[in-house]
Amino acid sequence: MQAILAARLFDGVDAVPIDRPVVLVDDGRIAGVGAEVPAGAEVVDLGDVTLLPGLVDAHIHLCLDAGTNPVGRLATIGDDELRVEMRAAARRALLGGVTTIRDLGDRSYLALGLRDEFAADLTAGPQLLTAGPPITTPRGHCWFLGGETEGVEGIRAAVRERAERGVDVIKVMATGGELTVGTWPYQAQFSVEELRAAVDEAHRHGLPITAHAHGVAGIANATAAGVDTVEHCSFITPTGATADQAVIDGLVAAGVTVSATLGHLPGFTATPRTVSLIADLNVVFARIRESGVRVICSSDAGIGPAKPHDVLPYGAGEMVELLGYSTAYALRSVTSMAAQECRVGDRKGRIAPGFDADLLAVDGDPLADITALRSISAVIRGGQRVR
Ligand SMILES: [Zn+2]
Known part of the structure; x- marks a missing residue:
């Protein structure tokens, strides 16, 4: 003892x-x-x-290297090299106090193997939960991770495949994203019927399902489909970000949790466009807070130099300093609340x-x-x- x-x-x-x-x-x-x-x-x-x-980061990408061009880098390396980098990224999270991570953007199901490695040697990495390759539309957001599908039957089959491989969560892309050329964060992907099929199939297998959604249409579709969590929930428009109160009220009514991907290392020069977008986002998230949405703080670590794999403590800081949460709420949102959202709230x-x-x-x-x-x-x- x-x-x-x-x-x-x-x-x-x-x-x-x-x-x-x-x-x-x-x-x-x-x-x-x-x-x-x-x-x-x-x-x-x-x-x-x-x-x-220990902190819980519900949204991380071990396969993105937190460099200036993580997607380009990913395209140049094979799975063996990638596994080595993912292992190092997970180790960095652990040493940064993040003892549980949920990988929401895997390639070739590599995180499943790492999950077993870390389970055998707890000091090698954090508790790892993984979604496998996120489910997306043909050439949709993060298609290069290998999760393209379409149609109600296609999306059901994609969820089943992941469940059979033993993933911990289903991740579906309900809008485009910044990282993927040819997609736009404000544009929806998948119909409500397709998303509903994904939710039904995930829950049938006892798995939580989370939707990546930036724009209002994707957030509304994901909410209508009954997902457990919305990642980002940034209400991005073609020119900035604007909260939609009816859609926010819908999140509250449906009991959907928002996983706000926060946390940036200081010292990175922002472009005038990002400065104005960040100002918009702070207004959006203040509305989300005032409306009583359940919000956890995650990081989206790996997507750029300001987001290394141990950046989560900075996210908790932003919750307090930029979004008006109490320190106690911010600390809960990176510990017990995040653990509950990841379905490990009885152990973590x-x-x-x-x-x-x-x-x-x-x-x-x-x-x-x-x-x-x-x-x-x-x-x-x-x-x-x-x-
Ligand atoms: Zn992400």
Whole structure:
């Protein structure tokens, strides 16, 4: 039995009012939380830190290298080389305190193999959940990942194939995207009937389904089809971004969670177009917040230099600094809420008896100052210290 000592504790839901909190870990799991060190326990004193659950990033791309041209780069490398890079990207996430990741854009189902690798050696990588290649229309968004299909029967077959291979979630592209030449974020992909078939087939196999959707038509289609989560939900138009209150109300009524892909490293010069778009997006997400949509913070890590695979703490910062969320909400949205959305809410994202001992220690108090989440002092995965 290990007794991990910290100065402060956020348990994934709230601050725990214990003076010198002690987290007991036995056989990779949390055995208890309290103020006493039991006799015989091995003491690990982390010092003046805040202990939190390891972070959960519900939207990451291990196969995109966070360079200036990740899609071009991907086209030049084979699966063996790609697997090596994906392994390194996952390791970077883990060392950055992100102990659970959900890969939403795989090629050749490579993440499935890595998921097994990391399950056999917890210190090698985070808990990995994967969608396999995202399902898209012919030459639609991210077609180059291998997930093109069309029609109600085609999309059902695509979901079945992924379920049979053992994926953890279904990802469907309900609009175009910035990364794919010839598609546009504001244009919808797939009909409501096709999306409904995907949802039905996913749920029939016991899998959650999430839809990539930027533009209002795609968000509305995905909501009508009954998806569990909408990724991005940016309400992008041909000239900026504009919230649609009726569609936002629809998200609330249907109980759809928004996975807001936030987080950018500072220091990247934005073009005038992105500066004005970011201003629009901040207004959109303030409306989403005020309307009571359930929002989790994910990252879309890998898509560019401002989004390395450990960028998630910056996303939590943006929730507070740009979108007006409380620090407690932002911390929940990258721990317990994200874990629930990923369907691992019974094992991940909380510091409570029975949960996996995936832990993050940071200097300072992120409840008082969210930027403290970036000052990583220790990372523990399944009870083993990796940083
Ligand atoms: Zn993405």
